[in-house]
């Protein structure tokens with residue numbers, strides 16, 4: 001064993017090199033081998049499933065962006081081209097389109113489990129609030145993405161959607177005007193929606209997910225509340241022991 | 246009291262940390278295994294949906310058919326709907342605007358709150374209040390208790406919210422739409438009931454009205470839908486607003502009625518708009 005190890009030791013050099021400079025390997029080890037309550041269950045996989053759905057959206061979205069053309073003349077033909085001419089284009093587009101629904105459903109299911117578990121309570125309030133913002137941003141992704149195929153459904157659903165935005169007090173008309181970029185939905189609306197859909201919102205969502213996960217790791221996940229030996233539910237130990245953090 | 250609660254919950258969290266340290270198991274491989282399986286299921290479901298979408302599309306699965314040498318998407322709905330709809334055309338509006346399914350509950354709210362007095366409540370008010378309530382939840386419910394059976398208020402509220410969202414999504418999805426092609430057949434009957442059969446301009450305007458998509462939001466003589474909360478127009482002419490007003494309003498509804506959610510119909514052109522205005526002014530309510 002010992003012999004073998006030294007034989008392959010040089011393979012570890014790059015990793016050691018990175019670790020020495022960044023401490024990242026230690027971080028990843030901490031992430032992987034940190035303790036979680038022994039009674040966690042399947043409900044608690046919904047968060048990571050949501051993350052997976054988001055990653056599917058990000059990946060397929062980048063692929064679509066390579067062929068999609070965000071102007072009123074070529075948007076529709078480029079969508080038809082992706083769907084019918086490109087190799088597996090229908091699959092990438094189909095995954096992006098239906099992945100959006102799956103992402104939203106999973107977000108709501110994850111939210112439901114957090115609610116059921118009472119996991120929004122102290123000290124996880126901030127994790128919850130970030131989650132609520134993520135739902136809003138996720139829905140905004142759905143709204144802006146819906147226009148991009150530039151077909152009848154897209155055009156008219158968005159027309160009404162923007163008008164509805166415009167009815168909001170104070171900021172409403174400004175937001176509607178900004179989204180639309182003119183008196184009607186036009187070329188500018190499309191490129192605006194595209195920029196928001198593929199740059200602004202995904203960046204915000206990714207950043208907030210990172211914060212969300214940082215908090216989840218820092219605070220730990222809750223035990224199912226009905227579990228007999230749920231962590232932190234028994235009689236409190238004597239104070240003296242450890243400090244938290 | 247509040248202080249006691251604070252001390253208690255801090256101690257309880259410390260207890261949680263020490264319990265996890267003593268009795269917990271490492272994230273990898275235990276939680277990792279479950280998370281990986283669930284993620285694979287997620288990706289599997291997404292791929293399956295994409296495949297069903299494409300391969301239940303009738304014909305050659307391209308979602309495009311030729312009618313007399315013109316490309317069209319008519320009748321290409323598979324189990325999950327069309328691959329693409331017809332290209333956007335600002336001129337013809339003969340169908341109902343439909344958002345993606347997860348906005349149906351919002352669309353249904355618009356049916357409950359009618360234009361114009363309370364529509365803002367439905368569109369902006371209720372959603373904003375919901376988001377604010379969700380954000381406030383951890384501060385409204387500050388008890389340490391997490392067991393569902395000991396949180397009856399939270400559980401009942403949660404079930405009611407899920408239930409009503411479900412119902413509204415369903416009602417939004419099944420809200421009946423009327424098609425322009427069906428409505429145009431009713432024009433002679435309208436003309437008879439309203440007594441404008443001898444006014445060719447009003448009749449032409451009625452036909453435009455039937456196919457331009459007005460009736461996705463407005464009711465006229467019992468036809469059409471109040472989906473989006475537009476007012477009934479059966480007796481619009483009885484208000485004697487005049488042709489000029491009607492044309493200006495159709496061109497840009499929100500310029501005339503501040504905050505109107507009705508889309509602009511300026512793309513119909515002055516001539517068509519004047520015909521529609523004739524029709525509206527001729528609609529005095531059935532004799």
Ligand code: HEM
Pocket residue numbers: 043044045046047048050051054107108110111114117119120124127128129130131132134135209212213216220221222223
């Ligand atoms: C992009 C969307 C989201 C992602 C990727 C995500 C990811 C995660 C992950 C991986 C976990 C840990 C494992 C688990 O509990 O499933 C978690 C926990 C948590 N999430 Fe989310 N989440 C998202 C949205 C939300 C939403 C919408 C809410 C609620 C409004 C929320 C509130 C929470 C809370 C409070 C926890 C801590 C749960 C506990 O400690 O038991 N998250 N999230």
